[in-house]
Amino acid sequence: ADTLLSVDSLAVRFGGNEDAFLAVEDVSFDLRAGETLSLLGESGSGKSVTAQAIMALLPRNAAITSGRIVFAGEDLVSLPRSRTRDLCGTRMGMVFQDPLTALNPVFTVGDQIAELFRVRQGLDRRAAWLAAAEVVDAVGIPDARRRLDAYPHQFSGGMRQRLVIAMAIALKPRLLIADEPTTALDVTVQAQIMELIRDLQRETGMSLLLITHDLGVVADVTDRVAVMYAGRIVETGPVRDVYDNPAHPYTRGLMSSIPSLEESPGLLAAIPGMPPNPKERPSGCPFHPRCAFARPVCSVERPALRAMGDRRKAACHFAEEVVRLDPVS
Numbered sequence: 001a002d003t004l005l006s007v008d009s010l011a012v013r014f015g016g017n018e019d020a021f022l023a024v025e026d027v028s029f030d031l032r033a034g035e036t037l038s039l040l041g042e043s044g045s046g047k048s049v050t051a052q053a054i055m056a057l058l059p060r061n062a063a064i065t066s067g068r069i070v071f072a073g074e075d076l077v078s079l080p081r082s083r084t085r086d087l088c089g090t091r092m093g094m095v096f097q098d099p100l101t102a103l104n105p106v107f108t109v110g111d112q113i114a115e116l117f118r119v120r121q122g123l124d125r126r127a128a129w130l131a132a133a134e135v136v137d138a139v140g141i142p143d144a145r146r147r148l149d150a151y152p153h154q155f156s157g158g159m160r161q162r163l164v165i166a167m168a169i170a171l172k173p174r175l176l177i178a179d180e181p182t183t184a185l186d187v188t189v190q191a192q193i194m195e196l197i198r199d200l201q202r203e204t205g206m207s208l209l210l211i212t213h214d215l216g217v218v219a220d221v222t223d224r225v226a227v228m229y230a231g232r233i234v235e236t237g238p239v240r241d242v243y244d245n246p247a248h249p250y251t252r253g254l255m256s257s258i259p260s261l262e263e264s265p266g267l268l269a270a271i272p273g274m275p276p277n278p279k280e281r282p283s284g285c286p287f288h289p290r291c292a293f294a295r296p297v298c299s300v301e302r303p304a305l306r307a308m309g310d311r312r313k314a315a316c317h318f319a320e321e322v323v324r325l326d327p328v329s
């Protein structure tokens with residue numbers, strides 16, 4: 001299938017002068033039409049910043065310092081911000097962790113969703129209202145037409161996230177970016193929301209960029225994963241290959257710390273230590289202070305992200321050894 005989104009050597013700097021640091025460095029990946037890619041990593045790994053860079057939602061103190069982000073043939077980095085914001089309203093949709101940040105408490109959900117159709121598609125009031133009812137129905141909210149008159153606080157957390165998804169997909173985007181879309185929800189509802197996103201993707205053929213720290217959420221949904229650590233991609237490949245035979249010690253640590261799907265406390269309990277402060281990243285391989293496989297070269301030489309066969313890459317000097325280890329129990 002055709003490449004819809006191509007991120008190439010992206011770097012994002014935060015702060016200025018002595019305070020500056022790179023939150024994202026040399027990040028590259030492609031997303032094909034209809035495909036799902038999951039960016040996995042702890043908070044602070046750069047995965048949300050990558051999404052914000054794509055959507056032109058970086059905070060004021062952040063800037064893209066190098067790289068290209070090509071979406072449907074247009075380089076978003078060189079476009080005026082207003083044009084990117086426009087694309088983000090129509091051809092890309094975004095779902096955030098907390099539905100309340102995306103919904104306005106003082107307007108009914110019908111008003112909020114119908115406004116999208118009025119402003120972006122020029123529908124009249126009545127047509128916009130009908131379109132809103134249709135999309136609210138499509139995300140599985142019962143009795144959609146009547147519920148349009150309700151305010152966000154009158155819905156449960158799960159139903160509110162369905163409304164946010166309705167707004168994100170209302171204009172039939174080609175790309176949906178979901179940043180921790182289920183983290184604020186309880187486990188049963190999490191599964192329902194992921195199923196909804198998957199169904200919508202199947203119906204519409206949109207691509208999905210899923211950002212999460214939760215490996216359990218990803219397993220059934222995604223085609224490929226890219227694991228981020230300290231602002232860089234450290235491993236990427238088809239989800240089954242990466243899960244069954246991680247080639248990077250950090251990924252291996254993540255896998256062995258997956259709790260059962262029912263509980264997700266202490267995701268990283270199996271990896272000692274903390275992710276580095278982005279202003280003082282370790283020399284050589286940034287994972288070396290936490291790595292059970294580290295050897296002297298690791299604190300000196302940064303491993304490049306390199307190909308391991310056709311579809312996988314890993315940034316570890318000893319990836320060939322790591323990938324051959326027994327499966328993570």
Ligand code: SF4
Nearest residue numbers: 285288291298316317
């Ligand atoms: Fe560990 Fe060295 Fe590989 Fe880094 S390069 S992940 S420190 S073995």
Ligand code: MG
Nearest residue numbers: 043044047048
């Ligand atoms: Mg985040």
